[in-house]
Amino acid sequence: MVMKPGREVVIAGVGLHPFGRFPDKSAHDLARTAVLEALDDAKVGYKDIQAAYFGHVYYEGMSMGEIILGQLGLTGIPVINVENACSSGSTGLWLAFWAVATGQFDIVLAFGAEKVPRGPVTTTSSDSPERLIGADFMMASYAQMMRRYMSEYGAPAEAFAQVSVKAHKNASMNPYAHHKKVFTLEDVLNSRMISDPLTLFQCCPTSEGGSAAIICAREVADKYIKDPDRLVTIIGTGLRTTKFGDSDESDQIAAAGREAYEMSGVGPEDVDVVQVHDAGTSGELLGIESLKLVDKGQAWKLEMSGDTEIDGRLPVNTDGGLQGMGHPFGATGIRMIHELVTQLRGEAGDRQVKKANIGLAQCSGAGGIATVFLLRK
Amino acid sequence: MSETDKEEERKSVQRVSVTETRLKISGDGTRGVLLGKKCQDCGQTFFGAPQFCLKCTSANLKPVELTGEGVVTTYTIVRQAPPGWQGDVPYLLATVRIPEGPHIASEVVDCPEEDLKVGLAVELTMRVGGTDKNGNEIVIYKWRPRPS
Structure with missing residues (x-):
């Protein structure tokens, strides 16, 4: 089965919070910085965002996406929190892409953030037999x-x-x-x-950071985007x-x-x-x-x-x-x-x-x- | 405490399987057999107890006992204890393909590091690998080199 987009989808802006260790910041702070940078990159106002998808794995209270964006404005838009392990952010982007491609929304935000603690990464719950067996170690x-x-x-x-x-x-x-x-x-x-x-320097460092992308339909981009030369098509x-x-x-x-x-x-x-x-x-x-x-x-x-x-x-x-x-x-x-x-x-x-x-x-x-x-x- | 009392105390510690849908233990936990399911429609065999055939999605699965030997397809020597591991480090971890098809990952015991290689023939063995919150000893299926 091949899915076909109904219309062209472009990336209008991207943003990052630097990756590293930020003991005084929550994942919410990291996310917010990335979102603001993406809005600035796209020269789009938060008021124009019609839906948002937030990718994260660890829990820092419920409804993280809503809490993060609630500091930027309470505009009533749908916000979805997305978990797909290490591909949570890109899964949020995939959902965002198809929402725009099928005409559900014209302009949406996909973003992600995490604070991963130091130490070996496991994927099962703390009482899982896999851990006793010794096979749960990324x-x-x-x-x-x-x-x-x-x-x-x-x-x-x-x-x-x-x-x-x-x-x-x-x-x-x-x-x-x-x-x-x-x-x-x-x-x-x-x-x-x-x-x-696999030696230590061949294992990716655990880290903290945030990222964001604003995507929109090409056919309405001119309504929101002042600089079409910087648009990138998905x-x-x-x-x-x-x-x-x-x-x-x-x-x-x-x-x-x-x-x-x-x-x-x-x-x-x-x-x-x-x-x-x-x-x-x-x-x-x-x-x-x-x-x-x-x-x-x-x-x-x-x-x-x-x-x-x-x-x-x-x-x-x-x-x-x-x-x-x-x-x-x-x-x-x-x-x-x-x-x-x-x-x-x-x-x-x-x-x-x-x-x-x-x-x-x-x-x-x-x-x-x-x-x-x-x-x- | 007298010898008889010590014996009684030792016998009162229960041994349980790490996962009853994967491993049936017997003989005080020193013996065990791997469990699986075989699809009656497409013939594929699985380790453990999927609800539906993972290949053809049929619900027509029958419980089976699996062969307790196989061949190492890949391995690693874990030198940093992951959370939840109750054994020593380093430990040998291998993925083993059994004749019915499934790949089963577990620790390799009674094997010097230098002997572990892709293609090594192994057989099933039982080891106590931890205790649960009730004080029961948990028996885990592991691999050891098959005597040639």
Whole structure:
């Protein structure tokens, strides 16, 4: 089944709260900053927003979206709080996209925020048997993916560590990034082993931050938007969960990619700049293969040859990705969109990719969730 | 306390399965069998107790006992204790494919780190892996290298 948008949907504005540690701020504060920045970027008033979708995982009181926006105005609009693990923000954006595409609303806000505490990340409830069994540990899952890939394709540990080296180099040029320190390959490989073969500097940092995007229908954009030259079109999107079958059939990243490619009419060969879910470094290599941006078993070679650098033939995670930016769960999906929009507008400064017309963002969530967005300028 | 009293006290500690829909224990928790469901329509077998067939969505599922051996498809050595883990660190964690098809992740015991590899043949073994809030010992299905 291919869903077809009824009309063109554009991104009018994006905003971020820097990622890092902010002990004196609540997730609400982080979200609000990002929303205000997006409104300012779009030059749109809060009064014009017709609906809002807030992505977050952790609970800081009920109705977080409403409480956050209630400080900007009580305009009576529908506000939906969205949870899809690490893809909560991008799921909110997916809902926002379809609401505008089908004509439900003309102009909506999708935003996300999180304060993730330090320590190992688990996904089940505190009394779940999975924890006793020892299988509920996000980084152990990424480590197993890494081991499987190394075993199947003979990829060395260096190829995975290189994902982190590149990520931190890119993040050092990004004022919004949590960590701006540059690492060498040795720094990454010699950092504390978390879950063999994944070292500490190959696990995305837990973090705090917020992100926001304002999207609207192209046909009414002129009513709200003063600068149409900065609009970026969402040409395709996909949201899939894991399906029963072997590793190819069940791959929800590949399935979400297919959905987005089919909707957009562009293929992997047309993509200029990529955001992919690198919670563990293995996520980057496996992700770009699932998205057919590189052949199976070849991603590790691409990484080691520098092809995924900003000046490479397939720039991946130009802002630092989850590895360099940090990963405040609800904020990550739209943070990816923020970077793609910045690249496609030609406003990425030191991080600017030379040819940036089509961007792809892929965000994952525990529980077998994958989202994909394709953007074009 | 006399030897008989100590014996009585030890016997009064119950052993329970970590998840009764996945593991049936016997012999004071030293033996166990993995449980699953088999779809009577498409023939697919699952670990545990899904309500409907995860492949064809049929409700026509029959309980089955699963083979207690398999092959390691991937693994890791966990060096930081995740929340809720009551065992030691480091511990070996492997995903094992059993002949019926399901992949079952659990700790590998009685195995030196250097012996753990993709393709290792393993068999089921029971271990006490924690205690519940009632003081019962929780028996968990684990893997150990299959003697060749």
